[in-house]
Amino acid sequence: MESIREQRLPEAARAVRFEALARVVAEPLYRYVVRRASAGTAEDVLAETMLVLWRRLDDVPQAEAGSVATPDDVLPWCYGVARGCLANARRAEGRRLRLVERLTRTVPLPALWPDDDHSELYAALRGLGSVDREVVLLWAWEGLTPREIAQVVGMTPNAVSIRLHRAKKKLAALLERKNGTAAAHKTGEGRGRSDR
Missing domain, CATH: 1.10.10.10 (Winged helix-like DNA-binding domain superfamily/Winged helix DNA-binding domain)
Known part of the structure; x- marks a missing residue:
């Protein structure tokens, strides 16, 4: 019984740390992404970025247990993650567009x-x-x-x-x-x- 409690505690602590991080970075990350992609793509990229932040929570600067994440501490690192997710989304969109263009030869690339x-x-x-x-x-x-x-x-x-x-x-x-x-x-x- 004690070992089950020990396994749940770190996960609960991770959830608390992630929620604190999300409150700090979600809005600036959305603005960053929506300026570089369509609204629909921006939401997908933001979701992917938040997933990466959850997975790599231990790598986020100044997001240790007990400390409060500040935008100056974490945003540059989070922008880097969002930039990578946006690049992945653009590559995926490029592959999809190339396939559709090959099939139809009429699809123009979207403007930035x-x-x-x-x-x-x-x-x-x-x-x-x-x-x-x-x-x-x-x-x-x-x-x-x-x-x-x-x-x-x-x-x-x-x-x-x-x-x-x-x-x-x-x-x-x-x-x-x-x-x-x-x-x-x-x-x-x-x-x-x-x-x-």
Whole structure:
């Protein structure tokens, strides 16, 4: 009888730890995923992410028994898990689309973002490489620091800082070509006294 109780206690403790983690990360993870996939896919990816978090609960930083998980402690690691689940979902969707396309030869690939209010920005983002785009989106949409982004994408913070700087520069250049004016600069801004 005692051994049965000992087996149930760790499982109950895991459930309590997971529920505390889920309260902290579920909403930010959903926002992260829904910005990168359709609502239906986002729900599936979020469910898969939460399943992975349950399975790997012992690997989650600062989620030990007795400690309260904070977003700063766990979100970068959880974003990394969600990124992997999203990549798996995209690969599965790509395989399904290739099969359907082979069968029908008429199915176009879905766009990454809708072409509505910010079509120029989305087009410029599409002009970046996938890793650079992800770094920029993690910085802009999720508000992560280069150190946190490094944890999500599996790079060093220095490599992320360099990629982020170059990607922002390229994004500004792409937007400048689209609009014909320097992005975020006023005409004549930055001239020295000798130019006046």
